Amino acid sequence: xxxxxxxxxxxxxxxxxxxxxxxxxxxxxxxxxxxxxxxxxxxxxxxxxxxxxxxxxxxxxxxxxxxxxxxxxxxxxxxxxxxxxxxxxxxxxxxxxxxxxxxxxxxxxxxxxxxxxxxxxxxxxxxxxxxxxxxxxxxxxxxxxxxxxxxxxxxxxxxxxxxxxxxxxxxxxxxxxxxxxxxxxxxxxxxxxxxxxxxxxxxxxxxxxxxxxxxxxxxxxxxxxxxxxxxxxxxxxxxxxxxxxxxxxxxxxxxxxxxxxxxxxxxxxxxxxxxxxxxxxxxxxxxxxxxxxxxxxxxxxxxxxxxxxxxxxxxxxxxxxxxxxxxxxxxxxxxxxxxxxxxxxxxxxxxxxxxxxxxxxxxxxxxxxxxxxxxxxxxxxxxxxxxxxxxxxxxxxxxxxxxxxxxxxxxxxxxxxxxxxxxxxxxxxxxxxxxxxxxxxxxxxxxxxxxxxxxxxxxxxxxxxxxxx
Numbered sequence: 001x002x003x004x005x006x007x008x009x010x011x012x013x014x015x016x017x018x019x020x021x022x023x024x025x026x027x028x029x030x031x032x033x034x035x036x037x038x039x040x041x042x043x044x045x046x047x048x049x050x051x052x053x054x055x056x057x058x059x060x061x062x063x064x065x066x067x068x069x070x071x072x073x074x075x076x077x078x079x080x081x082x083x084x085x086x087x088x089x090x091x092x093x094x095x096x097x098x099x100x101x102x103x104x105x106x107x108x109x110x111x112x113x114x115x116x117x118x119x120x121x122x123x124x125x126x127x128x129x130x131x132x133x134x135x136x137x138x139x140x141x142x143x144x145x146x147x148x149x150x151x152x153x154x155x156x157x158x159x160x161x162x163x164x165x166x167x168x169x170x171x172x173x174x175x176x177x178x179x180x181x182x183x184x185x186x187x188x189x190x191x192x193x194x195x196x197x198x199x200x201x202x203x204x205x206x207x208x209x210x211x212x213x214x215x216x217x218x219x220x221x222x223x224x225x226x227x228x229x230x231x232x233x234x235x236x237x238x239x240x241x242x243x244x245x246x247x248x249x250x251x252x253x254x255x256x257x258x259x260x261x262x263x264x265x266x267x268x269x270x271x272x273x274x275x276x277x278x279x280x281x282x283x284x285x286x287x288x289x290x291x292x293x294x295x296x297x298x299x300x301x302x303x304x305x306x307x308x309x310x311x312x313x314x315x316x317x318x319x320x321x322x323x324x325x326x327x328x329x330x331x332x333x334x335x336x337x338x339x340x341x342x343x344x345x346x347x348x349x350x351x352x353x354x355x356x357x358x359x360x361x362x363x364x365x366x367x368x369x370x371x372x373x374x375x376x377x378x379x380x381x382x383x384x385x386x387x388x389x390x391x392x393x394x395x396x397x398x399x400x401x402x403x404x405x406x407x408x409x410x411x412x413x414x415x416x417x418x419x420x421x422x423x424x425x426x427x428x429x430x431x432x433x434x435x436x437x438x439x440x441x442x443x444x445x446x447x448x449x450x451x452x453x454x455x456x457x458x459x460x461x462x463x464x465x466x467x468x469x
Contacts (some may be wrong), residue, residue, distance in 0.1 A: 049073070074351075083354050084114055084165065085341050091348040093166050107173040108180060108196040109139020110146060111254035111311075114165045128161040129153050129185060130168045133335060134252035134309030137207075137221050140196040143443040145436070146184065148252055148309030148335075153183040153191065174198050190387035192394035208234035209450040215466055216243040217451050217459075220264070223256030223313040228263040235267070235295055245301040245466045247459070248317075249451070251331065255312025258288070258340060258358075265320050266290040268302070272324065272361075275316045277340055279356030284340075301469055302327030303462045306373055311335035319360035319371050328465065329373040331458045338367030375465070377458045382428075389426045398426075399433075403440040431455065 053073070057066055074088040087093075111133040129151040135141040152160050155171045163171075172180060181195045205227045207219040216238040220227065238246070255261075258275075265274040269290035276287045296302075304318050304327055315334045321327045340356045359365050382390060393399060398421065406413050418433050426433075435455040442448060451459055 078351065078353075081354075083339075085337075085339055086351070086353045087164075087166060088351045089166070089343075089349060092170060094345065094348065094350045106176045106198055107201050108141045108198055109136040109201045110134070110141040110172075111136070112152070112165065112168060112172075114160075114168070130160045130163070130165065132309075133311055134254045136201060137219075137252070138448050139201055140199055142448075143439070144194050144196055145439055146194070147186070148307060149186075151185040153185045155182050156180065176200050187381070187387065189384065190382065190391055192391045194394075206230035206234060207450045208237065210238070210241055210243065211247070211451070211453065211463060213242070214244040215463060216241075216246045217249065218246060219249040219450060220253055220314070220317075222253060223260035223264065223317075225257060225260050225263075227256070227260050228267060231264060231267060232295060243300070245303070245469070246296065247303050247305060247462050247466070248321075248327075249305045249459075250310045250314040250318055251305050251307040251458070252309035253311070253314035254309065255314055255337065258313065258316075261313035261316045262288045262290070265317055267295040268321070268326060269324065270294045270298075274320045274361070276359045276361075276363075277356040278359060279340075281355065284356040301466055303465060304329045305458050305462060306331040306334050306371065307458070308332055308335055308370075310371075312337045315366055315371055316358065316360075319362075319364070319366065322371065322374070323361040323364075328375065329371065330375045330377055330462050330465065331373050332376065332378055333372050334366070334370040336366055336368045336370035338365045338369075375461065377461045379457060382432075385427050386429075386432075389428050390432075393421070393426060393428070393436075399436045399440050403437060403444060407444075408441070409437065 053066075053069060056069065057064060071088075071090070078086050078088045112130050113133050114128075114130050132141075132146055132148060132150045132152065134148045135146045152168065154160065155168065158171070160168055172182075174180065176199050178198050179195050180198060181193060183191060183193050185191050205220065205222055205224055207221070209217050211217050216234075218231065218234055220231070258277075262274050271290050271292045274288050274290050278285050302321065304321055306314075306318050306329055310318060310331075311334065315337065318329055318334060322329050338357050338359075339354045340358055341352045342355050343352045344350055357365050357367060360371075402417050403409065409417070414434060414437060417437075418430055421428070421433060438452075438455070453459055453463065
């Protein structure tokens with residue numbers, strides 16, 4: 001090796017070593033910075049933080065905003081909890097949370113999550129994309145056919161792999177009437193673009209209708225302090241029609257407030273435990289019991305529909321009905337969110353923090369596990385070839401173009417359209433294509449059916465179960 005090159009390389013390493021040594025010497029002049037370890041008390045830790053903060057504020061090469069340093073420290077503190085449900089919330093995020101809890105905001109209408117794993121090392125981008133917990137009914141996301149467990153790969157071309165959950169929310173929300181283009185990843189390889197037009201999102205709670213003369217259908221889309229009032233109205237309607245059984249649909253229900261679901265459970269149980277919360281703070285250790293007396297008679301048979309989008313408060317009700325043998329669960333394993341958060345305000349900002357975990361009447365915590373149904377009914381998975389066909393008709397907008405041209409297609413129109421798809425190499429089943437056409441027809445007409453007995457396999461099984469009892 002050339003002697004001069006070797007000298008230059010040696011000088012570089014010596015220079016770096018000297019700089020590091022100087023930094024260590026400088027830090028050692030800050031009282032207690034090096035001496036205090038991570039094992040000290042919270043007072044010592046706060047003292048350490050203050051000393052480092054002051055040193056950075058006074059000595060960093062560029063002038064820094066103290067508020068920015070504090071904000072960064074707060075964000076880092078919540079990230080250190082390794083809990084996707086706890087986070088520091090800036091002014092915009094707190095405003096967005098207020099919009100959500102007020103029941104109306106501008107967005108696309110979906111609840112999303114980004115689970116934090118033990119380590120992102122070795123994780124592919126697809127494993128780090130934001131997941132859709134559930135679309136909100138009667139919203140752009142719902143009408144576009146987005147489903148629980150779909151992953152948002154990109155937003156306006158930007159990958160979500162390195163975005164926080166709050167950054168994703170910020171990009172999805174916006175002025176009503178403006179478009180946002182996202183790319184959806186469904187399963188392992190099905191990928192397709194979707195353009196959603198933002199709208200005023202009104203968070204719904206309850207829809208109801210009779211399936212026939214005896215079977216009542218109750219869809220709970222979210223739990224609020226007023227959900228039980230709406231269900232009481234539904235039950236009065238059912239009673240007037242002489243119902244004898246009830247289907248409670250909790251699919252794609254992301255949860256809601258704890259007291260709201262306990263109030264709903266009180267309509268079906270004559271006292272007794274609904275859910276128990278346990279936390280490190282004594283005040284978080286509580287048992288929530290149903291009130292004495294019921295609104296729904298005990299001789300009313302109950303079936304609960306669940307899926308991977310049933311989360312949090314929806315899981316509390318499903319677990320209570322299952323554990324206390326009040327009804328039967330049909331569908332797919334639920335999401336598995338078994339924790340309780342509180343939101344605290346600090347000026348214009350704030351934070352949400354997991355304060356407790358909840359346990360079902362059987363003493364089970366379902367966090368990251370979910371609740372298994374008594375009767376499993378799953379939507380058939382698309383084969384790789386079918387996934388390619390689905391992605392193709394989405395990209396080519398074959399369904400939307402067909403419905404836009406025909407408006408109200410007849411049976412002959414649909415048959416001819418399906419035949420044309422098959423002739424073009426599309427291998428989707430007739431049932432899939434017909435269901436997509438029906439969704440698009442309803443979307444253009446701005447109507448949503450309370451239930452779909454024609455194509456909903458889980459609902460079909462529930463009706464069959466009740467009619468055989």
